[in-house]
Amino acid sequence: xxxxxxxxRYLIKTRGQQVTLxxxxxxxxxxxxxxxxxxxxxxxxxxxxxSETQRNKGNFPGRFSGRQxxxxxxxxxxxxxxxxxxxxxxCASSYGDIYGYTFGSGTxxxxx
Amino acid sequence: xxxxxxxxxxxxxxxxxxxTLSCTYDTSESDYYLFWYKQPPSRQMILVIRxxxxxxxxxxxxxxxxxxxxAAKSFSLKISDSQLGDAAMYFCAYxxxxxxxxxxxxxxxxxTKLSVIP
Numbered sequence: 590x591x592x593x594x595x596x597x598r599y600l601i602k603t604r605g606q607q608v609t610l611x612x613x614x615x616x617x618x619x620x621x622x623x624x625x626x627x628x629x630x631x632x633x634x635x636x637x638x639x640s641e642t643q644r645n646k647g648n649f650p651g652r653f654s655g656r657q658x659x660x661x662x663x664x665x666x667x668x669x670x671x672x673x674x675x676x677x678x679x680c681a682s683s684y685g686d687i688y689g690y691t692f693g694s695g696t697x698x699x700x701x
Numbered sequence: 702x703x704x705x706x707x708x709x710x711x712x713x714x715x716x717x718x719x720x721t722l723s724c725t726y727d728t729s730e731s732d733y734y735l736f737w738y739k740q741p742p743s744r745q746m747i748l749v750i751r752x753x754x755x756x757x758x759x760x761x762x763x764x765x766x767x768x769x770x771x772a773a774k775s776f777s778l779k780i781s782d783s784q785l786g787d788a789a790m791y792f793c794a795y796x797x798x799x800x801x802x803x804x805x806x807x808x809x810x811x812x813t814k815l816s817v818i819p
Contacts, residue, residue, distance in 0.1 A: 622807075631810075631812065634807065634808070637802075639804065644802050645799050645802035645806055647806070679744075679746060689736060689748055690807065691748070692745055692746035693745065694743060694744050
């Protein structure tokens with residue numbers, strides 16, 4: 590079966606712009622989580638959606654938001670981009686919490 | 702707050718040899734899950750092995766096995782018969798329960814970069 594699909598793979602944006610990243614989970618997975626990966630901070634939890642509801646949120650400013658659609662696909666949005674938002678954004682889906690998480694290949698965001 | 706520490710930023714191993722990657726964690730929970738993920742240059746995080754804390758038996762997946770020491774809060778990964786394809790970043794992760802949210806999230810270590818020498 591298809592894995593977790595993230596689009597686009599690469600993105601270059603200018604400071605101050607906003608960006609939307611997309612994640613399509615494995616079919617049947619209702620939980621989608623987002624993580625930010627940077628060389629300095631490592632992997633940090635952004636938020637988790639389950640059945641179209643944000644169930645959990647990490648310690649990130651309000652510029653970071655997301656949503657989940659009825660087909661479980663998720664988007665995350667970053668407004669007023671800053672240089673420090675340059676990172677690899679990873680999405681992970683799960684059938685249930687005890688089963689672990691399957692990750693996508695990420696979206697590499699560069700803010701210039 | 703739970704923390705995960707990987708003390709070896711980089712390691713190398715000769716092809717066909719065995720290597721052990723270290724991971725320690727801090728938690729006050731008694732029941733939890735631990736994971737090792739592999740991230741090759743393709744960037745996708747691939748689940749290598751999972752350990753449930755209430756199971757005393759160490760998890761094994763083919764050439765990958767763990768040494769889980771619950772009292773010491775240690776969770777090391779052993780890779781036997783190392784292959785060139787094992788070269789990657791390896792991340793240790795702890796599944797944290799957020800009681801306020803009623804859901805789980807992963808807390809990752811900083812990672813260990815493994816090189817395999819032909």
